[in-house]
Amino acid sequence: MNLADAERIRGWYEAKGWRLAQQVEEADEVVIVSCSVRQSAENRVFGLVNNLKKLKVQSAKFKVILTGCMLRYPKRWLEKKLPGVDEFKKIKEYTHNTKFIIHDSNVHAWVPISNGCNNFCTYCVVPYARGREISRPFEEIVCEVEELAKRGYKEITLLGQNVNSYGKDFEKDSKRQRIKDSKKKISASMHLCNFASLLRQLHEVPGIEKISFITSNPWDLTDDIIEAMSLPKIDRYLHLPVQSGDDEILRRMNRRYTVKQYLELVEKIRKKIPEIKIGTDIIVGFPGETEEQFEHTVELAKKVGFEKAYVARYSPRPQTAAFKMEDNVPDKEKKRRWQILEDLINQR
Numbered sequence: 001m002n003l004a005d006a007e008r009i010r011g012w013y014e015a016k017g018w019r020l021a022q023q024v025e026e027a028d029e030v031v032i033v034s035c036s037v038r039q040s041a042e043n044r045v046f047g048l049v050n051n052l053k054k055l056k057v058q059s060a061k062f063k064v065i066l067t068g069c070m071l072r073y074p075k076r077w078l079e080k081k082l083p084g085v086d087e088f089k090k091i092k093e094y095t096h097n098t099k100f101i102i103h104d105s106n107v108h109a110w111v112p113i114s115n116g117c118n119n120f121c122t123y124c125v126v127p128y129a130r131g132r133e134i135s136r137p138f139e140e141i142v143c144e145v146e147e148l149a150k151r152g153y154k155e156i157t158l159l160g161q162n163v164n165s166y167g168k169d170f171e172k173d174s175k176r177q178r179i180k181d182s183k184k185k186i187s188a189s190m191h192l193c194n195f196a197s198l199l200r201q202l203h204e205v206p207g208i209e210k211i212s213f214i215t216s217n218p219w220d221l222t223d224d225i226i227e228a229m230s231l232p233k234i235d236r237y238l239h240l241p242v243q244s245g246d247d248e249i250l251r252r253m254n255r256r257y258t259v260k261q262y263l264e265l266v267e268k269i270r271k272k273i274p275e276i277k278i279g280t281d282i283i284v285g286f287p288g289e290t291e292e293q294f295e296h297t298v299e300l301a302k303k304v305g306f307e308k309a310y311v312a313r314y315s316p317r318p319q320t321a322a323f324k325m326e327d328n329v330p331d332k333e334k335k336r337r338w339q340i341l342e343d344l345i346n347q348r
Contacts (some may be wrong), residue, residue: 001159002068004110006033009067009094011101025055027062031094032085036069036129038315045070046082053084065089069129072319108155109148113141113198117161119217121243122254122321123283123314126161135166138193142201149207156202158213164220167193199228214239215281218265219256226272237307238269241281245300246293249286254321259300266304277307282341285314285334287325294337301344309345311338 009031010020021027030052035041045066052064063086070078071090078088103109116131117124145156160166170193202211212235216225221240228234244250247258257265269276282297301309313334316327 001112001115001161002033002035003104004112004159005068005091005095006031007103007110008101009033009091012094014102024052024062025060027060029063029065031065031067031089033091034066034068034070036072036125036317038312039317040315042070049082049084056084063087067091067094069125072125072129103153107153108157109153110159111141111144111148111156112136112159113163113195114160114166118165119162120254120321122252122325123286123317125317125320128319130161133161133165133169135169135193138167138170138198138201141198142205145202145205145208149205152207154208155210155212156208158198158202158211160213160215162215162217162220163195163213164216164222164225166195166198194224196222196224196228199225199231199234203228203231203233209233210235212237216240218242218262221265221269223268226269229269229276230273236273236275237277237279239279239281240266240269242300242304243281243283244286244289244293245297246289249289249293252288252322252325253283253286259296263300263303278304279308279310280304280306281310281312283312283314284337284341285329287314287322287327287329289314289329298340298344301341306345309341311341311345313338 014020018028024030032045032048034045049064049066052062056062056064064084065087066078066082066085067089068091071088075088078085101109114133114135116133117126118133120127148156199211199213202208211233216238218240229238242262243253243255245259250258266278269278282301284294284297313331314322314327314329316323
C-alpha cells in the first residue's frame with residue numbers, strides 16, 4: 001500500500017511539472033512515506049530523518065516532508081520527536097485530484113481498491129493509522145485498469161487492508177439513503193459492487209493477463225469470492241493471514257475464526273482450485289503466548305504447507321488493545337520462535 005501511495009505521490013509531483021531526483025542531494029523536496037505497522041518501521045523513519053538532517057547541515061537544502069501512517073500521532077509529538085522534518089502532510093493532500101500515476105514497472109501496477117480497516121485486531125494499528133474502511137468507486141477502479149491495459153500493462157495487484165470486504169460500505173450508504181427516503185430503491189448495480197464481482201469485471205479487461213490481490217482475511221472469504229478466484233487470469237497464489245495456530249491466542253487477537261475453521265477454509269479453496277499456493281502472516285510472541293501455544297502454530301504450518309510466510313515478532317503498538325497487555329515474551333524467545341517458523345516455511 002505504501003508503494004502504491006508513493007507512486008501516486010510521484011504522479012502528483014510530475015503532473016505539476018516536477019521530476020524525480022536521481023540523488024537525495026539534488027532534491028528540492030524529500031517525501032517520506034512512513035509505515036507504522038511495527039516499531040521497527042517507525043525506527044527506520046527516525047534513522048532516515050536523522051541522516052537527512054546531517055546532509056542538510058553539510059550542504060543540501062531540500063525540504064523534508066513526512067506523510068503516511070505515522071501522521072496518526074499528534075503533530076506536536078511528531079515535531080518534538082522528528083525536528084528534522086520541515087512539513088507533515090497527509091496522503092490525501094497528495095493524491096487528491098491526481099491526474100496520472102507513475103508506476104515503477106512497465107508491466108505490473110499496484111491498484112488500491114480500498115483504504116482503511118474496520119476489523120480492529122488487537123495488535124494492529126491500521127484502523128488508527130489509515131482510518132475506517134473506504135472503498136473506491138467500482139467504475140473508477142475498472143477505468144483505471146482499462147487505462148493500464150491500453151498503456152501495455154499485463155499484470156495488476158489489487159490492494160486493500162481486507163479486499164474481501166470491498167464494497168460493504170456502499171451497502172451501508174445505500175441503506176442509510178433508503179431510510180432517508182423510503183420511496184427510493186437501492187440500485188441493482190450497488191448490490192454488484194463487491195469483491196467477487198470486481199474480480200469478474202476486471203477479468204474481462206482485454207490485455208490484462210494476471211490479477212493478484214492482497215490481503216484476504218479468513219473470516220469473510222466467501223464461496224462467491226472463491227468461485228471468482230478460479231477464473232483463469234486470477235493469480236494462483238493466495239495470501240491468507242492466519243497469525244496464530246492457537247485458538248486462545250486467536251481469540252485474544254480478535255481474529256474471528258478458529259484453527260479448525262481456517263483449515264476447513266483452506267481445504268475448500270484447494271478443492272476448488274487444486275493448483276493454488278497459499279502464503280500467510282504469523283505473529284510470534286504475542287502477549288501471553290506459551291511454548292505450547294506456539295507449538296500449535298508450528299503444527300498448523302505443517303498441516304497447511306504454506307508456500308511462504310511473513311513471520312513477525314510481536315511489537316506493541318500504541319493505541320491498540322494489545323498495547324495494554326503485558327508484553328511478557330522475551331525478545332530472545334521471540335527470535336527463537338521466529339527462526340523455527342522461518343526455517344520450517346521459508347527455508348525449504
